Amino acid sequence: MRALTAALWTLGCAALPAPAFAQADLIGAEAIDIDVDLRASVVGGETGWLDGGFGKLREGGDAGETQARADIASVNLAWKPQLDFNFSGLVSFAWQPDLPGDDVGLSEAFVRFRSNPGAVRFGARAGVFWPPVSQEHSGSNWLVTDSITPSAANSWIGEEVKVLGLEGTVETTLGAHELGLTGAVFAHNETSGTILSDRGWALHDVRTMTNTDLPLPPLSPGAAPYQAPITSPFWEFDDRLGFYARADWTPPLPVTFNAFYYDNRGDGVTSRAMQSSWRTRFWNIGAMANLGARTVAKSQVLFGNTLVGTDTPFGYPVDVDFATAYLLVSREIGPGKLSVRGDWFETSDNSFEAYDNNNEQGWAAMLAYKAEVADHAAVVVEIQHVSSDRYGRAYGGVAADQGQTLVQTALRIGL
Numbered sequence: 001m002r003a004l005t006a007a008l009w010t011l012g013c014a015a016l017p018a019p020a021f022a023q024a025d026l027i028g029a030e031a032i033d034i035d036v037d038l039r040a041s042v043v044g045g046e047t048g049w050l051d052g053g054f055g056k057l058r059e060g061g062d063a064g065e066t067q068a069r070a071d072i073a074s075v076n077l078a079w080k081p082q083l084d085f086n087f088s089g090l091v092s093f094a095w096q097p098d099l100p101g102d103d104v105g106l107s108e109a110f111v112r113f114r115s116n117p118g119a120v121r122f123g124a125r126a127g128v129f130w131p132p133v134s135q136e137h138s139g140s141n142w143l144v145t146d147s148i149t150p151s152a153a154n155s156w157i158g159e160e161v162k163v164l165g166l167e168g169t170v171e172t173t174l175g176a177h178e179l180g181l182t183g184a185v186f187a188h189n190e191t192s193g194t195i196l197s198d199r200g201w202a203l204h205d206v207r208t209m210t211n212t213d214l215p216l217p218p219l220s221p222g223a224a225p226y227q228a229p230i231t232s233p234f235w236e237f238d239d240r241l242g243f244y245a246r247a248d249w250t251p252p253l254p255v256t257f258n259a260f261y262y263d264n265r266g267d268g269v270t271s272r273a274m275q276s277s278w279r280t281r282f283w284n285i286g287a288m289a290n291l292g293a294r295t296v297a298k299s300q301v302l303f304g305n306t307l308v309g310t311d312t313p314f315g316y317p318v319d320v321d322f323a324t325a326y327l328l329v330s331r332e333i334g335p336g337k338l339s340v341r342g343d344w345f346e347t348s349d350n351s352f353e354a355y356d357n358n359n360e361q362g363w364a365a366m367l368a369y370k371a372e373v374a375d376h377a378a379v380v381v382e383i384q385h386v387s388s389d390r391y392g393r394a395y396g397g398v399a400a401d402q403g404q405t406l407v408q409t410a411l412r413i414g415l
Contacts, residue, residue, distance in 0.1 A: 024082060024083055024084060025081065025082045026081045026082075026083075027081075030082075031079060031080055031081055031082065032077075032078070032079060032080075032415075033076075033077070033078040033080065033139070033140045033141060033414070033415075034075075034076070034077055034078075034414070034415040035074075035075075035076040035078075035139075035141050035143060035412065035413070035414045035415075036072070036074075036075050036076075036412070036413040036414075037072070037073040037074045037075075037076075037143075037410050037411075037412050037413075038070075038071075038072060038073065038410065038411040038412075038413075039069075039070070039071060039072070039073035039148075039408060039409070039410050039411075040068075040069065040070040040408065040409050041058075041059050041068070041069050041070075041406060041407065041408035041409075042066065042067070042068045042069075042406075042407045042408070043057065043059045043060060043061055043066065043067055043069075043404065043405070043406040043407070043408075044061040044064065044065070044066040044067070044404065044405065045060065045061045045064065045402060045403065045404035045405070046060055046061060046064070046393075046398060046402050046404065047060045047061065047062070047063070048060025048061075049199055049202055049204075049215070049217065050098055050099070050100075050204075050206070050215060051215070052215050052216075052217060052218075052229075053217055053396065053398075054199060054200070054217045054390060054392070054393045054396060054398065054402070055202075055402075055404060056200075056201065056202045056203060056362070056364070056386040056388055056402075056404060057149075057202065057203060057204060057384060057386060057404055057406045058098065058149070058204035058205065058206060058406075059406055059408070060404070061404070071097060071098075072095075072097055073096070073097075073098070073205070073410065074094055074095065074096045074097075074205075074207075075094070075095045076092065076093070076094045076095075076107070076141035076143070077092065077093050077094075077141075078090060078091070078092035078093075078107075078140035078141050079091045079092070080140050085114075085116070086113055086114060086115070086116070087111065087112070087113055088111075088112050088114075089110065089111045089112060090108055090109065090110055090112070090140055091106075091108070091109045092106075092107040092108045092109070092140055092141050092142070093105065093106055093107060093209075094107045094141065094207060094209060096206060096207070096209075098206065099206065099209075099212060099214075100213055100214075100215060100230070101213070103209075103211060104209075105209020105210060105211045105212055106128065106209055106210045106211070107141065107142060107207060107209055108127070108128055108129045108130070108142065109127045109128045109129075110125045110126055110127025110128060110129050111125065111126055111127060112124070112125040113125070119172060119173070120170065120171070120172045121170070121171045121172070122168070122169065122170055122171075123168070123169040123170075123171070124166070124167060124168045124169070125167050126165070126166045126167070127164070127165075128162065128163070128164050128188075128210060129162070129163065129165065129167075130142060130157060130158070130161065130162055130163075131157075131161060131163060131165075131167075131184065131186075131244050131246075131260070131262065132182060132246055132260070133153075133154070133157045133161065133260055133262075133284050133286075133300075133302075134150065134153075134154040134157050134158075135154075135286050135288060135298045135300060136150040136151060136154050136298070136328070137150065137154060137158070142158075142207060143205075144205050146328070146330045146337060146339040146368065146370060147339050147341070147366060147368035147370070147380065147382055148205060148368060148380050148382045148384075148408060148410050149203050149204060149205055149366060149368075149382060149384050149406075150203070150204075150205060151203065151300065151324070151326040151328070151341065151343050152201040152202065152203050152324045152326065152343050152345045152364065153284070153300050153302040153324045153325075153326060153343075154300070155201075155202055155203050155204050155205070155206075156196060156201065156202075156302075156324075158205070158206065158207045158208060159195055159202075159206070159208055159214065159233060160189075160191070160192040160193065160194070160195060160196065160208065160231075160233045160280075161189065161192060161233075161262070162188075162189070162208055162210070162233060162234055163184075163186035163187070163188060163189050163242070164186060164187050164188040164236075165184045165185060165186030165187070166184060166185055166186070167182060167183070167184035168182070168183055168184070169181070169182045171248075176251070176252035177249065177250065177251055177252065178248075178249070178250035179247075179248065179249060179250075180246075180247070180248035180249075181245075181246070181247055181248075182245065182246040182247075182248075183243070183244070183245045183246075184243060184244050184245075185241045185242070185243050186241065186242050186243070186244070186264075187236050187240075187241055187242070188210075188234050188235065188236040189233070189234070189236075189242060189264045189266075189280075190235050190236055190237055190238060190264070190266055190270075190275075190276075190277045190278070191231050191232060191233055191235055191275050191276070191277070191278060192233060192264055192266075192278060192280045192306070193266075193278035193279075193280040193306030193307075193308070193320070194216070194227070194231040194233075194275070194276075194278060194308075195214055195216060195231050195233075196306060196320070196322055196347070197306060197318055197320045197347070197358050198216045198217065198219060198223065198227065198231075198358070198392070199216060199217050200345075200347055200358070200360040200362075200388070200390050200392070201322075201324060201345040201347070201360065201362065201388075203343065203364055203366075203384065203386060208233045208234065209234075210234045211234070212232070212233065212234070213230040213231070213232050214230060214231050214232075214233065215229065215230055216228075216229055216230060216231060217392070217393075217395075217396055218395045218396035218397075219395060220355060220356040220357065220392060220395050221355060221356075221395075222317075222352060222355030222356035223318070223356050226271075226274065226276070226317075227274060227275070227276070228273060228274035228275055231275060232275060235272065235275065237270055237271075237272045237277065238266060238267045238270035238277040240265045240266065240267055240277075241265065242262070242263055242264035242265045242266075243263055243265070244260065244261060244262040244263070245260070245261050246258060246259065246260040246261075247259050254289060254290035254291075255287065255288065255289040255290070256287065256288050256289075257285075257286070257287050258284075258285070258286045258287075259283070259284070259285050259286075260283065260284040260285075260286070261281075261282075261283055262280075262281065262282050262283075262284075262304075263280075263281045264278070264279070264280050264281075265279070266278045266279040266280065266308075267279070268307060268308050268309060268310070268316070269308075269309065269310055276308050276309075277308070278306050278307065278308045279306065279307050279308070280304065280305075280306040281304050281305055281306075282302055282303060282304025282305075282322070283302070283303055283304060284300055284301070284302045285300065285301045285302075286298075286299065286300045286301075287299050287300075291329075294331055294332040294333075295329065295330070295331040295332075296329070296330050296331075297327065297328065297329045297330075298327075298328045298329075298330075299325070299326065299327045299328070300325065300326060301323075301324075301325040302322075302323065302324050302325070303321075303322065303323035303324075304321070304322055304323075305319070305320065305321050305322070306318075306320050306322065307319040307320070314351065314352065315350060315351030315352065316350075316351055317351070317352060317356075318351070318352075318356065318358070319349070319350040319351045320347050320348065320349055320350065320358050321347065321348040321350065322345075322346070322347045322348075323345070323346055323347075324343065324344065324345035324346070325343070325344050325345075326341055326342060326343040326344070327341065327342055328340070328341040329341075333369075334371075335371050335372065336369055336370050336371030336372065337369070337370050337371075338367075338368070338369050339366070339367075339368045339369075339370070340366070340367055340368075341364075341365070341366040341368075342363070342364070342365050342366075343363060343364040343365070343366075343386075344362075344363050345360070345361075345362050345363070345364075345388075346360060346361045346362070347359060347360040357391040357392055358392060359390070359391055360388060360389065360390040360391075360392075361388065361389050362386065362387055362388025362389065362390075363386070363387055363388075364384065364385065364386040364387070365384075365385050366382060366383070366384045366385075367382070367383045368380060368381065368382040368383075369381050369382075376413060376414050376415055377411065377412065377413050377414070378411075378412045378414075379409065379410070379411055379412075380409065380410045380412065381408075381409045382406075382407070382408055382409070382410075383405070383406070383407050384405070384406045384407075384408075385403070385404070385405045385406075386403070386404050387401075387402070387403040387404075388401075388402060388403075389401045389402075390402075
């Protein structure tokens with residue numbers, strides 16, 4: 001842990017004596033991004049997960065009754081200073097009123113280095129950031145690009161996979177092929193796996209800040225004595241570094257591929273305030289293809305395992321395999337872009353099902369249309385349906401098999 005802190009400090013200081021400031025932009029208009037998301041929605045079905053239920057969407061019904069809402073989904077501010085060609089930074093904050101506490105939180109904060117152009121290019125960043133997994137988020141405020149709601153895979157990345165890390169990248173070409181390798185060590189991702197086990201998958205655009213506490217649904221009799229009713233995804237308390245690695249390949253075709261492996265190396269037993277260090281590992285395989293001049297397809301397959309506790313002759317107290325996949329196709333139509341996505345997801349409990357059943361199966365479908373309505377404004381209309389079967393809903397006194405449909409529109413203002 002001390003070695004990582006020292007490395008982050010060294011890279012941060014290295015950005016200060018930048019030799020050339022011809023391209024410097026510290027406080028100009030190009031160095032500031034402001035994004036506001038105004039949201040209106042209609043949804044029925046079960047209570048949403050943000051309100052302590054098992055709902056799979058950002059919004060939920062009220063005891064099965066349809067609810068209509070209009071509010072501010074988020075206000076985002078990013079400062080992206082550019083010292084010179086080689087050194088830059090990013091500091092971003094977000095206010096998401098739906099989160100418990102209504103607090104402003106730090107989203108990302110890092111310094112970045114890139115080498116001069118050449119046959120082999122190097123890059124690095126150090127600080128707080130999301131690992132390079134999502135193909136649906138982009139920009140300085142890490143917002144969803146083609147719709148309102150990201151896939152189940154990238155919703156989970158936004159919830160539980162933020163790190164304090166030191167990351168390095170090398171890129172080169174081999175003939176007509178472009179290749180890239182990325183690796184990182186990190187801390188502050190202790191409780192990753194908690195919400196995925198206790199609530200299951202969800203689809204929403206909520207992003208965890210460094211100070212965020214996420215609510216959990218009613219816990220099983222087996223879990224309740226050991227787990228607080230909230231989880232804090234950015235905590236660090238077992239003093240173990242995790243790591244991840246990614247490989248990128250762009251062949252001489254209109255398609256790209258990537259493979260990503262992640263291991264937080266949690267010890268599984270250290271605890272603090274009724275929250276524990278989970279051991280979470282996963283693979284993500286991604287692909288993106290241009291299907292003509294106006295159509296893009298994206299896909300990810302994410303699968304792994306999370307566990308907590310001491311191994312016993314009967315297994316770990318919680319040991320859950322998880323998997324999800326999606327296919328998204330976006331096409332420019334008229335003044336905007338139409339996106340269609342299908343998701344599949346499941347969790348498989350490997351131990352103590354009689355006391356803490358975390359099995360789940362489900363699917364989701366989304367239709368969204370995004371159109372620019374002014375120089376700095378866009379409107380997105382989205383219909384999202386999700387259906388899932390999760391035994392754990394019985395702990396909250398509701399039926400295991402649930403379906404929900406959310407119709408929402410967002411007005412996005414970017415300055």
